[in-house]
Amino acid sequence: MTLTQLRAFLSAWELGTFTAAADELEVTQASISELIVRLEAELGVQLFVRGSRRLKPTSAANELRPHAESALGSVEAAAQSMRSITSLESGVATFGVPRNANHYGLSDLVLTFHTRHPGVRIRMVGLNSEEVARMVDEGAIEAGLVVLPIRDTELDVEPLFLDRVLYATANRSKDAGSVRIEDIMADDLVLYDAHSGWDDPTRRQLWDRAQSAGHRPSAAIEVEHVESALSLVAAGVGGTIVSASLVRSRRLPRGVRTFEFEEPFEETLALIKRQGAVLSLATTTIVELVRETITPPTGAKRIRSRPAG
Structure with a gap:
């Protein structure tokens, strides 16, 4: 049983003819008919009674339908989840910051990100630096901004x-x-x-x-x-x-x-992430915005270092 067979089955069930299903899926009528025949053979049941005008779903077809919808829905959800990692159209960007992050000129960061990428939900978690480091290390958040020193040495640290x-x-x-x-x-x-x-x-x-x-x-x-x-x-x-x-x-x-x-x-302000972790595109974009937006106080020493990851 393949996803292609399930798509053909659902389309035929909803539209009532192999021709209409073929038009929707942009394939030939013969392809749809062959997919359904193979599916029926694999399952050992008849799914449709072929009439002169419309297909009539059998009880087996009605039983199969919710399972087919669930399977295709799960695949689409998985694909959407992967797109959220590699695009800026959806998903959630979670980033940890110290409670006093606004003192460093980051108050406009969330607005800037949301304006540029309105489809991505933002979760900016304000915690003490030690807790931000712990959550990054545990994978609860992808990256964060912290005040050093932090105890955990299993993190990539980029001093700012x-x-x-x-x-x-x-x-x-x-x-x-x-x-x-x-x-x-x-x-x-x-x-x-x-x-x-x-x-x-x-x-x-x-x-x-x-x-x-x-x-x-x-x-x-x-x-x-x-x-x-x-x-x-x-x-x-x-x-x-x-x-x-x-x-x-x-x-x-x-x-x-x-x-x-x-x-x-x-005290040193720094960006952190898990060693070897590949950040989602959304979190990578937030990290880049932090580098652009963060404003050291007058007289502060900016640290030029190679970005962590």
């Missing part, structure tokens, strides 16, 4: 640029100069990404710096979003760490000031 990390507080004079790790350890820390905790890449760097200076850092308050942390800082509750990109995007509340670290504190 270095961003400065600053200390934000309302309890320090604007002329106070740079801060040392000892200065912020003496302050109440208000940290975000509470769910990820010290697994967050930037917080992990802070942890390592503090331990190297003989301190064990702890947060007085942990919240999930940087905006919540900054609201508390604006109210005079300690300080937090923020990226220079956030400052550039003018997200700081009134009264909050930022200070450079005495020992430069930087």
Whole structure:
């Protein structure tokens, strides 16, 4: 039993004659007749009673019809799924980003992609970088944008640029100069990404710096979003760490000031995908848009490297 035979059978069942089925499938009437005869021989049943004007489906034909429709539907669904990988007409593009992705000028990326490829559904997953890396590694998403360092080494990593990390507080004079790790350890820390905790890449760097200076850092308050942390800082509750990109995007509340670290504190923004993975055309296009759209903050060091895959 072949797909060609099933198409001929369904067309004949719906249109009532071999001639009409042949016209629909753009083959000869003899070809349709031969396909049906072979199908009947393989199944050991008669599918049609040949009348002078129309074909009359038998009970066997009526029984076969839903199975034939299901088989051809599954084949078409599979073909459509494969077309979504190799074209930009349909399918879903899933891409992971840090929660603060808009600070890097990516707010227009989704609109640009949708305008160019309206048939493709977009799923932009905002997570902590560690979770983005885990989902890429597990195959739940094809690729993502993360802040380094991430623990997983089984990923292709394409660094894009270095961003400065600053200390934000309302309890320090604007002329106070740079801060040392000892200065912020003496302050109440208000940290975000509470769910990820010290697994967050930037917080992990802070942890390592503090331990190297003989301190064990702890947060007085942990919240999930940087905006919540900054609201508390604006109210005079300690300080937090923020990226220079956030400052550039003018997200700081009134009264909050930022200070450079005495020992430069930087984080790297990078694209990741699974090693050896071939990205769908939709995700490849999103990755290219990220490279085009992403805007490093003033003074950030763009990293020129070979694209990962």
